Amino acid sequence: MGSNYLNPRQMAQTDQKKRILFDKFSNQLLILKEKNIILNDFEYDKPYLCPICLREFSERHLTPLLKENHLTLEDAPPDSLGGSRIALTCKECNNTCGHTIDWHLTEAIHYRDSQAFYKGSVHPGKIAVDGKYVTVELTAEGNGVLKAYHRIAKNNPTVLEKFIFGLKNKTIGPILNFERPAPKFLKERVNYAIVKTNYIITFSKFGYIFLLNPIYNDIRSQLLNPTQVIYPYSPFVENQFSSQDIGTKYITTQGLESILNIMAFRTKYSETIVSASLNLPHLTIEQLGTRIDQAKVGNVLHGEFSRYDDSIDLFNDFNEIEKIRRWINTRQ
Numbered sequence: 131m132g133s134n135y136l137n138p139r140q141m142a143q144t145d146q147k148k149r150i151l152f153d154k155f156s157n158q159l160l161i162l163k164e165k166n167i168i169l170n171d172f173e174y175d176k177p178y179l180c181p182i183c184l185r186e187f188s189e190r191h192l193t194p195l196l197k198e199n200h201l202t203l204e205d206a207p208p209d210s211l212g213g214s215r216i217a218l219t220c221k222e223c224n225n226t227c228g229h230t231i232d233w234h235l236t237e238a239i240h241y242r243d244s245q246a247f248y249k250g251s252v253h254p255g256k257i258a259v260d261g262k263y264v265t266v267e268l269t270a271e272g273n274g275v276l277k278a279y280h281r282i283a284k285n286n287p288t289v290l291e292k293f294i295f296g297l298k299n300k301t302i303g304p305i306l307n308f309e310r311p312a313p314k315f316l317k318e319r320v321n322y323a324i325v326k327t328n329y330i331i332t333f334s335k336f337g338y339i340f341l342l343n344p345i346y347n348d349i350r351s352q353l354l355n356p357t358q359v360i361y362p363y364s365p366f367v368e369n370q371f372s373s374q375d376i377g378t379k380y381i382t383t384q385g386l387e388s389i390l391n392i393m394a395f396r397t398k399y400s401e402t403i404v405s406a407s408l409n410l411p412h413l414t415i416e417q418l419g420t421r422i423d424q425a426k427v428g429n430v431l432h433g434e435f436s437r438y439d440d441s442i443d444l445f446n447d448f449n450e451i452e453k454i455r456r457w458i459n460t461r462q
Contacts, residue, residue, distance in 0.1 A: 148192050148203060151218050152178055158337045158445040165448065167455070168342060181333045181341065182223040182350055191220075206330035208232040208323070211239060212396030216334040223354065227326055230356045235323035237315035239395050239402060244310060247276065248399035255310040257293070259302065262286070264293045268308065319356055321363035324393075326353050328364055328406035331391045335378050335438060337445055339454055343411040362415060365422040367405045367431050377440075380457075381407065383433035386421050387457075388413070390435065405431075410458050 174188035207213035249272035256263040266278040296302030352361035409418040
């Protein structure tokens, strides 16, 4: 098993990354407060709001605290699927979402990989032998060749011996039924994990410009309460876009105006491209979902797209912030 220990250099890099992100988002909060765009009263001179629970934190919370919640780096997509640290969330939200939501997305992608038998991949399961089973690990050798490895400690010796004898004497085969373990992920939590990734990516691009609107409270509540059904999952489209399209776009088609994030979930063997839309404050997610479904032909979303410009500064330049606000306000 890997270790969570960080050497001094890694710790310094982590601290620096956290500081950069804290200053970036906190600075925007203060600009929005100064311009009366948000009316929050802050406890700290330099505030940061966790994008999931909206609790306020200060610079002091950049350092892990023994008995107090603190700020942690947030990966979107999850680190296990090739994501990047693009925001800060509090430790409580990070841990809760990681264990109860993100894990299900990772498991779903890995389960899909396991069905493809990529070269070098290992697949635990069992093979039926006269109503009983031999536990094996199949290793994909490539070109359709699979090798089965067994462990004596994990099998009934009599059944295993009979299985090996049958293979050698060709009384078993040539077709064997391999049964893989049942998937452990929950589909609805896979959806919530995509919603979370979509939300965090949007936050990383726009900060607090519009995401403090109460219309997004259902997203935040859903992420913190995955056993409940609070938020209908965001409109997703898979396989329409390619690796070259990864990033953030605006959907500018009249009636469909929204944020579109094209995301890659990467494993050792595969890359899954999924796009997810996030409604602007003038539309509920149900309204946007209905309109997007109507705009699809098959599973392809047709519309007008404009790419997010990474060169603009939405965290220090108020003129650029105002352009986004005007675009949103004209939709009201």
